[in-house]
Amino acid sequence: MAVDQQLYVYVLNEEDYPTNAVIVKEGSKGEWMYVILEGKVKVKKNTPKGMVTIGTLNEGDIIGEMALFDAVVADRTRTASAIADGPVKVGVMDTDRLLRDFESISPQLKGLIKTLVNRLRDTTQRAVNLAMG
């Protein structure tokens, strides 16, 4: 297994998805975070002109990390869809434990990480707007 052992200890459960299955749906609520154990996943965003692929994720890559850092649970809306590109096995990560880990770090560092995540969210939206505009 190519997945980092120190990350694998956070995996609660493994799930299998067939080709083209939707793992995470844009706009839905959800706070689970996944790590890809086998296979490839396409990340897509909806635009007025149709779906656009914004990236491909591989083994060891994580899915749903943005929701993890949203302090308000009600705000945890998926910002993109993750779709199996061939058969995929993912590990469902222990979100509670990850949140406890995140809470253990200093407010300053937490602020930096949140800034980074917000920046990724905004930049991705800008890239999509530019590409489709």
Added chain:
Amino acid sequence: MNDKAKIPPIVRLKYKKGELIIKQGDYGISIYKIISGKVRIFSESGDREIPLATLGRGEIFGEMTFLNRGAEARAASARAAQDSELEIWHPGRLSTEYAHMPHAIQYIVRQVLERLIRMNKLVAQLTAKKQEDAKKPAKLEEPGASQRRYYRKKMDIECIYRPVGSSPKLALHGKVKDLSMGGLALEVRAKNALNFSHEKGDKFHINMILPNGKKFAVTSKVLSTKTNPTLGTLFMGMEFSDVSEGDGRTLGFFMRA
């Protein structure tokens, strides 16, 4: 002697409007927080400045290079857009904290960072392209059409098609809207794209019967896509990537007729 001990962890500095705060390509891992004023973040490409963001009070910048452990130079420049006061964090203590952060959080942060670096590059590329396009005089449709290498025939014929690499048993339905010696336009139900990728660069095997009754099969690559949400259709401009000799003759015969 510990050098770190001599550097105050946080200093406040004032910048006049227009002053450069961070220069793209420099090495530095300080983090900046805006106390007052506004700061413009931009990427430099040749002599062009590509605006990335304008930040205001309370916002942080310069965090990417820090989180990247200074492994890469500053990816963008920052300039005071108004007279501004900034808090500059020397990251000595934060670096130690970062190193002691739980491994899984570090793992996630690294991935977010990689994705952000990639997206920033993409935004810079797309913005540069947009600026370039805006400079070009608007092209008229007609001269463009006359420059086309091949004459196009408008049509509306049913075809079956499937992605290259899919099972030969698969048969998706579409309509060929026009045909030339170099390519065709294919209109399909937008829902076809839910199950199979229909994007620029994707290749499809397409089979049809030409209006003259001849069978014609061709492999084509998607050059452009356009969805029509009202009609629920997806329109793809395609270029032939593989035409057999026989099919080439069939097409040539049909196009000349």
